Amino acid sequence: MLKIENLFLKKGSFVLHKLSFEVEKNSYFVILGKTGSGKTMLLEALAGIQKIEGKIYFKGKDITDVPPEKRNFGFVYQDFILFPNMNVEKNIKYSSRYKKIENKKILFDDLVNFLQIKEILKREIKYLSGGEKQRVAIARAIYSRPKILLLDEPLSAVDPTFRNSIMKSLKDIIKRYDITIIHVTHNFREASFLADKVAVMLDGKIMQIGDTFEVLNEPKNLEVAKFLGFRNIFPASFLGFEQKDKYFTVDPYKIKFNTDNKEGVYSFTCTIENIMGISDHFKIFVKVGGELFFCKVHESIFDISKLHEGENANIYIDKKDVTFI
Amino acid sequence: MKDKGFILIFAFLGSILFLFLTIPLAKLFISVGFVNVFTTIQDKQVYDSIFLTIRSAFYAVVFVCFTGVPLAYLIARYNFWGKSILESLLDIPVMVPHTAAGIALLITFSNGYIKFIDTTTGIVSAMMFLSAPFLINSAKEGFKKVDIKYEHVARTLGANKFSIFFSIALPNARNDIINGALMMWSRGLGEFGAVVMIAYHPMVAPVLIFDRFNSYGLKYSAPVAADMILVSVCLFLVIRFVNNRLN
Known part of the structure; x- marks a missing residue:
């Protein structure tokens, strides 16, 4: 439905580096990225507010040079940008001054x-x-x-207690109003709950794009893994693989201590560096051959009497819990 | 206690200037006497002169509203080659001696195409030349304060550039534009140097005050000055009151 080809835009220190992606009709597309990674500028480019190099196609038609007022893309900024010289009702009805709205009373x-x-x-x-x-x-x-609603960090200025109900409303908008949503955020939780598809954008580049579960759980490169908060990222050579540019990551909860199950696991002898009790779990930092592993163990299965800082222990990582990057 | 000392020192320093600005005005009214103020304003020559001054300054403001406000918007919203030079040029009239401005206007417009000397057109031009930067600069600052994102959103809602100017930019910069217009208008009311070079007659109030002072002395010029100040202050208060009510 919406196809972006080699979109390039440079403004001050911000650059969007030849972005290409597609958004399907009536889908919820989330662009996930750090603050300052060019997400807002990308939305403005899609809306026609910023002049770009490259092409934007909507339903097969080239709309690259169509001005914002003719493009029919809605925009909600992070700070909402309601017109201060109008009350709420006049704000909502502003567009009816300039375009014909079908069934406007009912809508x-x-x-x-x-x-x-x-x-x-x-x-x-x-x-x-x-x-x-x-x-x-x-x-x-x-x-x-x-036809498309562009949302720029729409939940960042909302009280956390209302976020869940608003997220549900956002999800409902697609079917109710026959709309496609492109939503930019830095919040993984929003992406995980709302998105059908996710694109991870870092420093003006789209690093990974795909189904939400896949992107959030299987990062394709080191930058995405780090951005998504993956811990324990180490070279694959650590596990005996030869590729130099290959890395692996493992969830801190999946690292076991002194377990009986030793089938299909990677096992290492480590030195306990630090043990921290945090409400219902323990954070344990262990050193294996110069690398610092971060482990989390739930207090119900953790026997603190068996591990002591400065002593050696064995850790085990199930092969199925290892994600290669 | 420390705050109290700080406030007292600053209030003392401020009050010196405040008294310097207000005592001459108060003294003027006291020396003229309120009866004399009201009698003088009924003098047709004084009445006509004050009305001409107010009207001419108003015409100058209206003209700059139609021409200078769009220019202010362009400067506030767009970057273009020579922008800083343009801004500097627009400020020049504030710096030049008013009589020099009068001479420049005479050289430019006394070519016979426009009836300029001793006309209201000449008076309006002189007032406008020297006071337009007040409105333009104020409007420019007003437009800069209106977040560009309002205009971006309005465009996504179907409004074109003209519609956005009238429905978003202008209403939200209104206070600064009105303040600038008031500044320009008040500056026009007091304009003497350039006006006297172009139009001694019909006499605007500052020229009349000068003329009466020159011909008859302080006793006859002071009531005209008091009337001019009184009318200006009243008009100012009314405009500010209306603007505040609209807000």
Whole structure:
């Protein structure tokens, strides 16, 4: 449905390096990246706000040079950007001044009910909370009947207690309003809950793209693994493999101490560096041949009397728990 | 206690300037007397002169609203070659001696195509030349304060550049534009040097004050000055009040 080919954009110190990807109709596409990695600039490029090199196709049609007002992509900024000279209702209905909105009365009433904003319709923008602003900004964007909704970190200014219900609403928007969503965030939890597909973007480059589970659990390179918070990333040569540019990672919970099961495992003798008790689990740092492994053991299965800092022990990693990068 | 000392010192320093600015005005009204102030304003020549001053300064503001505000928007929103030179050039009228500005305007416009000397057009031009930067600079700062993202969002909602200017940029920069317009207008009201070079007649209030002072002395010029100040202050207060109510 939306196809991006070699999108290049340089603005100040920000560069988007020839990005290419596709977004399917009525899907929830999340671009995951660090703050300052060019995510907002990418959304602005898709909306037509930034001039780009490369091509953007929508339903097979080249829309690269179509201006934002003709492109029909809705945009919700991180700070919502509600017009301060209008109240909530006028903000939502702003697009009807400039384009014909089909069934606008029904759509408006439905949005008001769906996003629960009936009570605040006449309120001035300066009197809205973060969550209210967010719902109004989404209503305003959807009211313009966009084909694609671009969301720039829409949950970052929302109280954490409301995030779950808002995430559910975001997910429902796709079917309810026949829309495709492209959502940028730095939050893995949002990506994991919302996305059908995820692209990881670092320093203006798309490092990995694919189904959510696959991307979040099987990073294809070192940068993505580090960004996604994978721990215990070491060269594959550590396990006896010869490739120099190959790495492996293992979940800290999957490293076992002094286990009886020694079939199909990698085993190492280690020195216990540090043991930290954290509420329901223990964090244990162990040194194996110069590399520091980070292990987590749940307190219910951990016998602290058997491990002491400075002493040697054995750790075991099941081969099926090793992910190669 | 330390705060109290700090505030007292600063308040003392500020009050010196405050008194310097207000005592001459108060003294003017006291020496003229309120009866005299109201009698003088009924003098047709004084009334016509004050009205001409207010009207001419207003025309100058209106003209710059239509021409200078769009220019301010361009400067605030776009980067282009020669932008900083343009900004410097726009500030020149604030720096030049007013009589020199009058001479420059005379050389430029007294070619016969426009009736310029001793006309309202000439007066408006003189006022506009010297006071336009106040409105342009204020509008420019106002537009800069309006987050560009408002305009980006408005475009995604279907608005074109003109619509955005009128529905987003202008309303949200309104306070700065009104303040700039007031500054420009008040600057125009007081314009003497350039106006007197171009149009001694019809007499604007500052020229009338000068004329009466020159011909009859302080006693006859002071009531006109007091009337001019009174009318200006009243108009200022009304405009500010209306603007605050609109906010």
